[in-house]
Each structure stands twice: as structure tokens, then as C-alpha cells.
Amino acid sequence: MLQSNSFQAANRIEDEDFSVIDIPFLNDAKSGAVRLTRPAIIGNFPPRQCGLATFTRDMYACLSMALPKAQWSVVAMNDPGASYDYPAEVTHQLPQNDIEAYRALADELNTAGNDVVFVQHEFGIYGGPSGRYLLAMLERLNMPIVTTLHTILEKPNAEQRLVMDALIRLSDTLVTMAQKGKDILMRVYQVPEARIAVIPHGAPSRPLRDTTSFKAELGLTNKKTLTTFGLLSPNKGIETVIQALPDIVRGCPNLIYLVIGATHPHLIRNEGEKYRDSLKQMARDLGVERHVHFINSFVNDAELVDILQATDVYVTPYLTETQITSGTLSYALALGRPIVSTPYWHAQEVLAGGVGALCPFKDVHAFTLAISNLLASDTARTAMSQRAYQAGLSSRWSAVANAYVTRAEADAERRTEEPGIRAKVIGDAPAWGAIERMTDSCGIFQHGKYGLPDREHGYCADDNCRALSLAARLSNISPLTPRQIELTRIYAAFMNHAWNHDTRFRNFMSFGRQWLDDGGSDDCCARSFECLVDVARSNLPEDLRTWAVSLANDVLGKTTQWQSLRARAILIRCLVRGFGVIGDPQEVQVLVRKLGQSVHGAYRHHARAGHKWFEPYLAYDNARLSEGLILAGQFLVDNAMLNDGIDSLRWLMQRQTDDASGCFVPVPTSHFKEDSQGRNLFDQQPIEVVATVEACLTAWTVTTDSLWRNEALRSYAWFHGENVHSLPMVTADGGCYDGLNPNGFNQNQGAESILAYPLSWTALKAGL
Template identity: 45%
Template sequence: MAMVGNFPPRRCGIATFTGDVYEALTTAYPDLACDVYAMTDEGSRYDYPDTVKFELRANVLMDYADAARRINASGAEVVCIQHEYGIYGGPAGDYLLTLLDGLRAPVVTSLHTVLTTPDPDQRRVMNRIIERSSRVIVMTRKGRDILREVYGAPAGKIAVVAHGVPDRPLVPTEEMKPQFGLEGREVLMTFGLLSPGKGIETMIRALPRIVAERPHATYLILGATHPHLVAREGEHYRESLAELAESLGVGEAVRFVNAYVDTPKLLEYLAAADVYVTPYPNEAQITSGTLSYAVAMGKPVVSTPFWHAAELLAEGRGVLTPFNDPDAMAEAVLSLMNDPERMAATRDKAYAAGREMIWSRLAESFMGLFRAVRSDNLVSLHSPSNMELPEPALGGVERMSDGVGMLQHGLISVPDRNHGYCVDDNARALMLMLRLERAGFEAPPRLTNAYASFLHHAWNGDVGRFRNFMGYDRRWLEDVGSDDSFGRSFWAACYTAANALRDDLRVFGLKIAQGALPRVGDFPFLRTNAFLILGLCELSRAMPGSD
């Protein structure tokens, strides 16, 4: 199989998750051959392990086509993709679609964010991911509901698999505190890359009341500042949190650990925590790896009711508070700290729930899905995954083409110049070149340019129609071509606007399509309108959100 996503030593939640999934699968199934195709953000370099077979530069579109070709050549029977907005290039990450369109094996995609109000680009990309995936995995029931209600995803394509967690024994917190200088403290903890939008201000504002009743309380904020935030503004945000704590008189009760910690160290910190806090400011958080880890470690959790927390902490496995409410947060923390029996019961329920989420369980669920998609018919729309297809041979296309474009007819293998050229054939040939590129094969640019140039020359702007037939002497034989030639030319222009890997070709296709668009309602025949509808579908992808 092949895995696509961020991967360690890159430092982010998706990289950690992908690495953990890889370890879980290869540990549970030692005979599994698993190659990793790692996403690399712009300007970064990582010392990847040997399991990474190819590095995709996020903003280099050709890398996605190259990765598809490499995965196909590897013989991978299943491809598992980690999807999160922001890690793939293009509008809303649509470069990923080039990879998906080029794959022959069935795809299983893990969705780490599922938006309820996507913008046009986000909706377009998610719809295509759902269409091209044999299964999509979400980590909560809420994620499944959103896919069904907002995107119309078929129920049979959706699998709910909880975020994986490590399997660790429960240990007394007092045993773990001394190594961090926390002996004698009641430790509240939040973990993750530090950035705005996680509600940490709310918890800091709750501290004065907590400390007034529990003077040994310490709020431990564990995690490095997000690297993208550091690049923009340095440590300004962290410093603003420290200033907030000082202004509230609880500066001594807040401890920052500005470090990216690996999983073993994180688990030691979690083992030392008495209460874990996730004060996210809004509900639109479909999954939280840090929350899953805290529950698995048996931590009593106080959280706002974002979607993942509302499910995971139900039935007494944690305490939920309203969003952006410091008083409610303080009351919830104190309700646990002041009631040891309740705190112990919450801990035990959380730990029991965590045993259902351990990585070995996730590996079993993922492998079940991989085996299912390999055996069912929900595979690539383009070619069966179990066929070894030959590399495209372009000898015939080359022979039938010259600097003008593709000739109409041939005598066996020899071009027949008596019949010249037609726009129908050049429109087909242009689409062929673009399809080859998107599938990861080489398409000679001189051919692509010749076919595109012929399409452009065929457009007769004076009458708003495409010419069709041209003699070998390069003279047009008509001012207006057939209805079908208009439909096929319009389709080719729209397809170019939506699918060309080259920016200049996409702009070219859009210009031709927009020029012809006012005439698409003029044709009565069914086949012409079929071509036009196919073109309009491509144009809607090239111009998302346009009327």
C-alpha cells in the first residue's frame, strides 16, 4: 500500500498521526509493504526515513502527477491519504486532485476537517475527494453526519474510526510530577502547537477563581509556537498570554513549555496532569488528537462542547462548559478538584473509553477497509486497479501531427494531406495531452501547443462560431463549422481551463470558453448539447462560485 500525507520528522499533528498510523499498521501486519509519499511545505527540508519513497513539494503541481505515476508503478493495491486543508497546494488544496485522478488503485481518505460552510473551492475539492475515494474515514459521528447532509456523500462510502491513541497503564500523577518540577502542584494542562483560536485566554481568565480556592493549581501550557506563526510574528502571541496572566495576578500559576515534544515525552507530561483542559472557542472542531490522548491516559477533562468533545466526553467521561466562559470553566475545574470521588469516577470512565481507541484497534479497522476496497468495485473511475496498463505510445499521434495540428486522415500509417485538418480532431488531441499529463505521463509540449493553437485559430469571433475544416494549404474551407464541432471545441476549451497543469494553458482555455459561452444555447441537437453540457461541467470547476 501507499500512504500520502505529512510525515515525521515534520512537526505537526498530521505528520504525527500519519507516522502513528504507519507504525500501527506495520506492527500489526508485519508482512505489509507500506510506502510513504510525504508532503513537504515550501522552504522546508526534512531528513525523512527510508520508508519515504518520494517527497511532494506542496506547491509544485507536477510533483503530484509524478507521485501518481510512482505509486502506480510500485504496484500499490490501496492508497491511504491524509487530508487536511493547508497541507496541499492550489486553491483549497486542489493540487491533490491531480494525484487522485492519476491513481489506478482504490483510495481511502482520512478527513481531519469537515467544514459545514465551505467556500466554493473547498466544496469543489471535497466533492471530488469523496467522488474519487472508495472510502472516506472520519473520526466522529458528527463528521459522518456533515458529509451526508452538506456534501451528499453516500452512506456506504463513510467509515467512522476513532482517532488512535497509545495504550498506557494508569499511574498516580504524583509519581510523574517531580521530573518536571511540579511536585506538590495541582496540574491543569493544555497541549498542542500554540496559536490563536484555541481558547487559552479563556482558561487563563478562569485561573484567578481557581487559584483562590486551590492555591497550588498550576496551568501547564505545553507546546511550541506554531512555526507559521513564528515566521509571521515571532513569539508575540505567547508573550501576550504571559502578559494576560500577569495582569490577572496569576503569572506564577501559568507555566509555558515552549518545546515540540515527542510522543513518549508528551505521555509523561500527561501522566503528571491532574486535569486536562480543551477550551476551544467554537464547535467546529471535528477531531482533536490531544483530547483523544488525554482521555486515553485517564485524564479528567474539562472542555468546551466542540463536536469531538461533545461525543467523546459524554456519559460522564468529562465535563463540558459553554464557549468563551471563564467563570463556567473555573466552576467545572473546581467541581472536579473539590470532589475526589467524582474526579476518580471521571478518570476511570475516560480510561475505559480510551481502550477502545488504541492504535491496534485503529489498525484493525483500517485494514478491514483496505481489504474491502481492494475486493469491491469502488475503484478508480479511470482504469481497473488490478490491470497492468502499458505506457501510452504516442507514435501514431506524432505521425499524424505537424506544426499546424493533427491531420484528419491517414493511409494506413501515412498522413493523408488531401483531407487537411479539422477542429474536432484537434480538440480531441488537446484533451488527450492534458489527460496524459494529469495521469503522470509525458505529453510533448509542442503537440499540446499545436492543438491549442489550432483550437484558438478555429474560433471565428466575427460570427461567434468555430470553423471546422482547413485545407493542407492552411486555408479555412468554411466560416462556420458544424454544430457538433462547436460543442466539441467548447468542451475542449473548458476542459483545458479546468485541467491543464500549466497556468498559461488554463488562462488560454478560459478565454476561449468565455468567448464561446454566449452561444451555447443556440443548438437544437442532442449530441451537440451533450458536448456542451460536458464543457459546462468543466467550466464550473474552472470557475467555482461563478454564475
């Protein structure tokens, strides 16, 4: 395969006939753009033998010419058990199945200040189910991501859809090489048109030349040549052409069919040369073996271009339409070769209007006629050659490089103008349909039966306060709709009624609107107080804010009676957030110190080697404890509190990471009140996700360590299928299933789960 200078060697500028640069590259004088100085590119790379490796190398070569002053990071993917002698341009090697290496690479690129990454995406080259390990890297990156999609599946399976949805969410620009790819992205994946760039597969630039001199150099003088090029595999449809040869040869006895390319490595690994041998046997059986030359090697670019320029008719007889792009077709088109092809997607587009000839799949007779007619008429071949050459002008590598650089610079400039644009990774705001179907004129129902409200269990303050907090926090991001304001008033009225005017918020109410308790748990009361603080600090209507401040001040003096550890941690969070709005500032500061010392004392009492935690066991809503201590440490300028809070959260995140996949694993209910070192997986509940997302964002805000932002994103991805079952947990109307169990997800949708999802989104939207 090619060495580091292969691209230049293959496209050397020897004279005007071999000029590569037919379209000028961008120059540094371009005004109004963010110039790229530290780009990165990731994909396969030679000497690994595959089309994607060749493409990545050529992309790097043309982009480095377009950005001559840039300092590049070139990342080559290594398949399992393989090692390669890469050229000097390759700065990083990434083992396919080492998820920690993906994360480490992202951190290294961030630290180095890389300003864009060009990702070559193909299913099968990245580790994890359908290549999910790549997402672990992309989620951590601080820079624009330009992803070239070499395959776009119209009917992906569940894992492939999960990966595609994440790629779409994480990429600033999605590049497809054909209009068909753009259509699929918009129709199947609902990608906005503005996020998509159609940039053709690159190809070399050579003038349109007669085949005679090239045939002489290759020992093909006085021969008519057909050519098919690429890694040999059954989907290439070589059989169709071989079966057509007996009739073609009768009219053109000096024909040679060149089948160029090594057998695909996966095929070699599984069955050796069985497929190639079957093609040779077919040619023998049909009596055309001397007309078929198999070149079983991975030829370099210079050799390929010479062979194509010696070709009278280029053939791509692929067997299925679902191919967005063909690099060999792009090369043949750019070199002005007459082309006969089956109508796979790429060929349909570029060969339309007589640019080439299209034949039905596996139609031997059609291929016979199309090829024979071209071989028999110099005039027909010349006319088709000229049409192909003109059609291929836009695919010259220099033009392709200009398109990529222009797009990447626009993405970088947009991020500069919109500092919060990193929040694109979390997608659009969740719909409120699920919240509406769970709410009546009294409040939000506590439990669900599948997607229905379960009236038997009525309502609870725990969930109505969460709904009110959500509305308040959302109002700080964008104005609420009239319907959302209407629902907000319902939740506020419920919480107003829940206060028992003594020391507690009542929690449980029947469907008949009768209170079932005199006062909820300490944790319920703290959460109820928190919603008042959220409303007080919101952009909700003034009357709601006034009500919240008044009731919060009434409740504040009773909070010292709520003794549970989580209640104290939540109160720290409330008081820090409401400082200057709720209560007397000096009294609040004294209370935060008292609460912080209490939470810190629990940590110091129970923490030990291998168990950096506040209790003998992990329970529910765990990350609230770490977040409370971190906030107390920051608020009180107490580094011991702050550092112990960070250490506890780091320990918790280690416990909430699956060893096999690296995905987020919320502490399951089966693990409550256990202190074993085993990693139980089920049942996992959304309440742990929102607590973890918010705690990690707090850690990021306080420490500015990007690790915590990335951990928040990794936790949030649990909702979208980055979990041990690879199951998306959310529904189209903004709902969320009640959790993961050993067999999949719990199909019920209770209020706690439905609210955990948009609460997590709101935290990320506000915090990123």
C-alpha cells in the first residue's frame, strides 16, 4: 500500500497534463472566517487495506494542502489483533475495542486545543455494538465534529439506529456523498437540511486522454478493455459480467476484462479464496478464461489511475441499490471513462442523463447489449467519455477539500458566535405530551399503567414539586407556552395545599382528593421546599414568584426539623441557589454551615479505603449527597468539604459504570443497603440519572474539570439507549419508562420517570 508521500506520488505535478490542482485551494486571505489551525481526522489508514483507509489518506492529503499551516492529528483505527507500519503522518493509533482509549483520545485532543475533527464513519470499524465506542469519544470533544457518513441505512436495526441518532446529535455537520443520502437523513432520521452537506467522493484530476498510450504501458496494445476495481466480495456482482462475456467476445474477440483488487480481508479470514476461485471456474466453464484477468492485489493510486485511463468501459455491476457512494465510480467518472453500471443509489445520481449506462441488477442480457454497443462504436464511447469527464469536475480532490474546509470553518465560527452551542448534544426540548396525559385539574398522577395514569394511587407532593421545579427551570431557558403556564398553576396549587402549616408538606393524596398522611418524609419536604426556591428564581409570572417567596420564607424556619441526610443535602442546594432571595442572608449562611458540617461528618464517619461514601450502603438519589457537600464546600470556601464531595462523586461514578460497555449504570434498587463490591445491574431507575446529571454539572461548574461535563453527558445518554440493554428509555411524546429490569424496560410510565427526563435535559441545557 502507499507510503506517506503516496498521494503526492500518485498525483504528481509533472506537467500540465498531470496537474492535480484544477480548482484553487482556499487561501489564508479569506475574510470573515475562523481559520483552522489544529484539525484532526479519524478513520482507517494505509497500510490497512480497505477503501475507507484510502479515502481517509486522500482526505488528509487534500485537506492538508488546503490548510498548509495547520498542525494535524491523524488517528488511525486498528482492528483487533492487527498492527500496521503507519507513515509519519499518523499521530495516534486507536485500538478498536478499547473504550477507555476512545475517552483518553478525546481528552488529549481537547487538551491539545484541536479546533475540528473530521470523522470517517462506517459501521464495523469502531468498537462496541454497531460502533458505539466512537460515541464515548465524540461526547467528550469540545470542538466541531464533521462526520462523513460512508453508509446511511434506510432500515437500520435497533443498535444501528441508536448509533446513528447519537452521531446526528453529536455532529455539527453530517456529510453525505450523494443526494440520496441527504434524502434518507431527512426522511428517516429527521435531520434538518441545514445540518447536512452533500460533498462528492474525491477523485484525482487528470486531463481526458486517449487510452492508447496507457494500454501500451500496461501491455494491452490492440486490446479492448473492461475494468472492475475494488476489494473482491460477492456483492460486487462480477458474475453478471462474466456471464455476459461469451456474447460480448463474439463481437469483440480482442476483449480483456480486468478484475482488479485483493479479496476482502473478512472474506479471506472466513473462507479464503473460495469466492475468487468460483469466479475463475465460471470463466473456464463459459470458455472465456483467457479474456478475464484477475489482479489479486491492492493496487496503489498511481497504478489504478493508469489502469482506468487504459480502460475502454468501466463496469460496476453491484447487486443491491443500497450503496450511497462508490469511490471507484467517482474515480472512473473523473477520468472520463464510459461506465456501465447497475442502478445503485450513487450510480443512479451521477450516471443519469446519459452520463453512463444503467442496467437492471443481475440482468446479463442488458449488460451484454450496453457493453457491446459501446465497444463497437468509437463515437459512442467518445461521447460518453466526454459527458462523464464533465460530470466529474466537482469531485476533484481540491474542490472537495474546499467544501470540507468551508463547512468546518463555518461550524467553528458558529460556535464562537454561540457559546452555548455545545448543548446541541442533548437535542431539542422534550415534548410535554406525556406530562399532559398524566395531569388532571388536581395535579400530576403518581403512577402509570403503561402510558395511562393509575388513578388507584392518586397523587403525591414528591412528583408535583418535581413538575413545578421543571416548569420553573424551563422558564429560565425559554418562555413557556400558555398550556405549560396553566399546568404550572395546577402544580403550584397542589404544593400550596400540601403544606400543613406546621412543619411538613403532606405527600400522598387519593384520587378522591383526600390527604392520606399528615406529613411526608424529610426528603419529600426538602424537595417540596426546593420547588419554591426554583419558582422564586424563575421567569414564571410574577404572582407565582411572589407566592413562592412568601411560602418559602414561612417554611424556612421549619427546615431544621428535617433530619435525613438527603434532606440536608437537598437543603444545601436550595439555600445556595436561593441565597439573597429566600431568608436572611446571615441566617442562611449559618444554616448552610450547619447542614454542610452534618453531611461532611457523615462522610468522614463512613468513608474508608474502597468506600468513599456517606453511608454504609448506596440507596436512592445518591448523587444528591455528593452535590450537597460540593456546594457547601464552595459556598463556605471549605476545601476539605469540596474535595471530599468531589472524591465521593468520583467513587460513585466508578460504581455507576458498566465494566463491559463503559455505559452509565444507575445504582439499582437491588443494591440498596448492600455494601458488596459486586456490580448488580437491575433494577435501574431514572431518578438516579437526573440526580447524577445535576451533581456532575455542579462538579463541572465548581472545578471547571471537563471530566464532570462528560460524565453528565454520559449519564444523560442512558435515556437515549446508552445503557446495558441498548434500549432508548424515552417516548416520542416526552415520556420515560419506569426503569430497566433484567428483561428490558418496565413499560409503565410514572410521573417520577417522566419528569426525570426533561429535568435532566433542562439541567444540561442550562449548564452546558
